[in-house]
Amino acid sequence: MSRTDSILFVTKRPDVVMEKGRGMYLWDTEGRKYLDFVGGWAVTSLGHCPDVLRNALISQSEMLVNASPAYYNVPMLTFADLLVKLSGFDKVFFTSTGAEANESAIKLARKYGTLKKNGAYEIITTINSFHGRTLAMMSATGKKQWEPLFAPKVEGFIHVPYNDIEAMKAAVTDKTCAIMFEPVQGEGGVYPATKEYQEAVRKLCDEQGILLIYDEIQTGLGRTGKLFAFEHTGVRPDIMTLAKGIGGGYPISAMLTTSELDIFEAGDQGGSYCAQALGMAVGEAVVREIAGGGWVENARTMGDYLQELLNALSKELGKAPNGKPYISGVRGLGLLVAFDLSDNFGADMVQYAMTKGLLINAPKPATIRLMPPLIVTRNDMDAMIKTLRHVLVKCSQPADATA
Numbered sequence: 153m154s155r156t157d158s159i160l161f162v163t164k165r166p167d168v169v170m171e172k173g174r175g176m177y178l179w180d181t182e183g184r185k186y187l188d189f190v191g192g193w194a195v196t197s198l199g200h201c202p203d204v205l206r207n208a209l210i211s212q213s214e215m216l217v218n219a220s221p222a223y224y225n226v227p228m229l230t231f232a233d234l235l236v237k238l239s240g241f242d243k244v245f246f247t248s249t250g251a252e253a254n255e256s257a258i259k260l261a262r263k264y265g266t267l268k269k270n271g272a273y274e275i276i277t278t279i280n281s282f283h284g285r286t287l288a289m290m291s292a293t294g295k296k297q298w299e300p301l302f303a304p305k306v307e308g309f310i311h312v313p314y315n316d317i318e319a320m321k322a323a324v325t326d327k328t329c330a331i332m333f334e335p336v337q338g339e340g341g342v343y344p345a346t347k348e349y350q351e352a353v354r355k356l357c358d359e360q361g362i363l364l365i366y367d368e369i370q371t372g373l374g375r376t377g378k379l380f381a382f383e384h385t386g387v388r389p390d391i392m393t394l395a396k397g398i399g400g401g402y403p404i405s406a407m408l409t410t411s412e413l414d415i416f417e418a419g420d421q422g423g424s425y426c427a428q429a430l431g432m433a434v435g436e437a438v439v440r441e442i443a444g445g446g447w448v449e450n451a452r453t454m455g456d457y458l459q460e461l462l463n464a465l466s467k468e469l470g471k472a473p474n475g476k477p478y479i480s481g482v483r484g485l486g487l488l489v490a491f492d493l494s495d496n497f498g499a500d501m502v503q504y505a506m507t508k509g510l511l512i513n514a515p516k517p518a519t520i521r522l523m524p525p526l527i528v529t530r531n532d533m534d535a536m537i538k539t540l541r542h543v544l545v546k547c548s549q550p551a552d553a554t555a
């Protein structure tokens with residue numbers, strides 16, 4: 153019997169058990185230490201177990217954990233005020249996960265369609281997008297591998313190529329109530345939407361009376377070097393969803409919108425953990441620290457430094473044994489960065505890097521993504537690139553040479 157026998161299989165996991173985290177590091181039960189450039193999947197925005205999060209958890213747990221979603225609670229109000237002030241939106245609805253925040257956005261868009269657009273219910277999303285794993289969000293997501301799964305799908309999602317305004321225009325019908333996309337496709341391999349595209353989609357939405365939804369679950373709260381990714385272009389969506397970084401690792405998410413879209417009726421949306429006091433206190437503390445502690449600026453400068461290091465490494469290493477560059481396509485915004493490999497060995501590289509004490513992620517077979525906490529330093533970057541160099545060269549050798 154193995155220690156993991158009681159865990160239902162949903163994904164392949166390495167044979168280590170994580171026990172402790174602090175700042176940029178994780179430790180497993182064998183005492184091995186890992187430099188974490190996955191950041192809990194872009195959630196540990198202030199690193200592992202930051203004091204600000206711990207203190208909020210401790211003090212709020214002594215006061216109130218969950219008064220029920222039927223009542224307002226104190227941190228719910230202060231956290232909502234903070235998000236409204238920072239984002240320029242008017243209204244916030246809180247949930248626990250990214251997928252739930254997106255579900256709320258879809259429901260709100262369909263409510264708008266019912267009330268204002270003759271029952272329009274279709275939502276246009278983009279190919280290569282990722283919006284979560286509930287049934288509706290698997291339908292919203294533009295991932296080819298998911299198409300045959302869990303039929304019948306939730307109806308009413310149309311997928312079009314990303315950054316292609318003509319395809320978007322062609323997909324709009326009188327049934328369309330909203331367009332939803334990520335300002336940077338994260339799980340899809342870190343591809344930003346161009347400014348021109350975002351502006352053109354905004355214009356299309358305005359002309360057609362369609363809502364624009366930005367899924368900022370991965371890009372929100374400083375990750376891209378701005379508090380929200382929409383600030384890079386100035387294109388404002390009607391609805392924005394946040395999760396991951398706003399809780400610093402604690403599960404909270406939010407949907408933000410305008411006063412005009414305060415159109416839900418009692419019972420349309422809710423849940424036992426919506427705006428529970430414990431999570432609200434954590435979120436408020438984490439967001440206050442990110443916004444006021446210089447971490448957004450750090451994400452910008454460290455993100456630039458990371459791309460500089462990767463480009464320098466690419467130049468230094470040149471071509472891999474198969475004739476393709478070791479590193480190509482360095483891209484991203486702030487601390488959401490990716491590059492392409494010379495072949496499909498991303499998964500092997502992630503595994504080997506772990507044995508060398510470095511955590512990285514491969515969203516696609518030939519792509520590596522780096523999304524460290526916003527507290528990352530130059531020293532962390534230098535240490536990461538040293539290990540990455542070794543791992544990359546080793547994994548780029550033909551199979552018989554590495555045996």
Ligand SMILES: Cc1ncc(COP(=O)(O)O)c(C=O)c1O
Binds near residue numbers: 252283284285369
């Ligand atoms: C852009 C985007 N949307 C939605 C989600 C789903 O969030 P969660 O896993 O918290 O449900 C993710 C998670 O990776 C994401 O990156």
